[in-house]
Amino acid sequence: MxxxxxxxxxxxxxxxxxxxxxxxxxxxxxxxxxxxxxxxxxxxxxxxxxxxxxxxxxxDVPGVMGNITKALSYLTDTDYSxxxxxxxxxxxxxxxxxxxxxxxxxxxxPNSLAYDSAKKTEIAFGAGKILGKFHFLLQNASSAQFVDTIPHFHDLHLRKEQFQKALNKSSQERRDKANLAIPFVLETLPLLLDLSSSTLPVRICHNDTKLNNILFSRKTNQALCFIDLDTIMKGYFYYDFGDLVRTVANTAKEDEKDHHKINFDRPLFESFLDGLATSSAFLTAEELKSLPLGIVFMPFIHGLRALTDYLNNDQYYKVSYADQNLDRSLSLFDFSKKALSEVSYIQEMVAKKLIQ
The missing domain is CATH 3.30.200.20 (Phosphorylase Kinase; domain 1)
Known part of the structure; x- marks a missing residue:
């Protein structure tokens, strides 16, 4: 209360x-x-x-609400609330x-709830299905109708520049505490920079598809819809795909300190793909090719933003304790590492379940 x-x-x-x-x-x-x-x-x-x-x-509050209003005019169907x-x-x-x-x-x-982690394959399946349905319903929306309310939101080149500026201005104490995260950033950036500048089809994306931004039915556990629509704007499908996988295939919390609890759960991931396959025919061959590294990219860019905010003395994200942004970044980077080690498997599963 x-x-x-x-x-x-x-x-x-x-x-x-x-x-x-x-x-x-x-x-x-x-x-x-x-x-x-x-x-x-x-x-x-x-x-x-x-x-x-x-x-x-x-x-740009008018832009945010204009994007949401336009998107909601498309997001209506018998199996999308x-x-x-x-x-x-x-x-x-x-x-x-x-x-x-x-x-x-x-x-x-009514009778809805959100989950912070999947844990059950039926939740993973529902998450994949509602992601496919969301993009299926929005596939004919004109990108010209939507404004970029946060320009370059998932632009890794921009996030790299912001990180480097924060690193140069940060205190020695914070740089010392981030002594494990900083080398990982410098090592991983070259692997992912090309993905963010590729010539993939531009789609209207949610851009923040963590699992707890999906409502599920309390009665049936069916996925109902996405919520928290502020970031609806132009983007690439792998943004929404990779962001959702990081909270479906990993059952640990976002700022988990014990990295042994962070995992890439194959059964949950395969159930997620099965759900997505129910509405995935609109995806192009190029988009399907981008998905494995998209799973590495999204936790990495979120981790980079959290680390940058930590170096900037926590100006963006709400924190409940002093080093929470650092813990977030290390947890997200650990999942990126584990997803990177699974790229060959992910390619195999995408080919098996999504390529017709």
Missing amino acids: VSAKTNLELQKLLGAFSVDQGAYTFNKIDQGFINDTYLVLKNGQPYYILQRINSEVFT LVALVPTITGQSYCKFNSSGYWRLMEYI
Whole structure:
């Protein structure tokens, strides 16, 4: 629960949206590193998700909400649940409320939940299936309609430059603590830089497809839809593929300190591919070829961003303890190493399950 003062403030804010009158209560949701999110309840039952958009990270809020609105017009089908935005009383998709920033309201999808790790093959299968469905539904969306709300978001050349600047400005103490991560970055960058500049088809991507950004049915464990759509914009399919595999095939938490717990689970990965195969016919031969290194690329670039933020004294990601960004980077890099050792196997499985 939130404090009485915060509850009253959120109640007032809710009045800016087209909702039924009544006494609502609010539970803070702590999943996610960027936005502030609240579950809105009435008589103890969840009705809405209220979210403050972090405008320091997402500086183009109109662009973000425009991209989401356009994408949602495509993301509707019998086996893809609609993430419905609740309009403001003036008919907008979001509002600016006094000094507290930009807010949006979404309908709660009943009997749904999110998982931080797969652990069961049926969850891995569902994740692959909903990823394929998401891209299948968006394949005809014109990229010209979408703005780059975070330009060069997964551009490894840019992230390399940012890392080098942070490294040059960082304290000796932080560089010393990162003495295992920094050499791995310098060693691995040359392997992946060409992948990020390839001539793959440009698609409308989610761009943040970690497993807990998928809602599943509590009753059937079927994957329902993607949530946290702020990063919907142009990209390459391997972005979404690699990002999801890193949280499906690895059952350890993102900042796991015991790297023996970090694994590349082959049965979970194969189930994921089986799910993706139900809606993968749209993928080109070039895209399929990019997938094995895409699994290495995405945890690596996330790890690089976390390490850069650590060297910059934790300006971007929320941290709950001093070295959490360093722990995130080391954990992500360890999965990149393990995925790199599995590239031949991944190529074999992609050919077997996805190439018709």
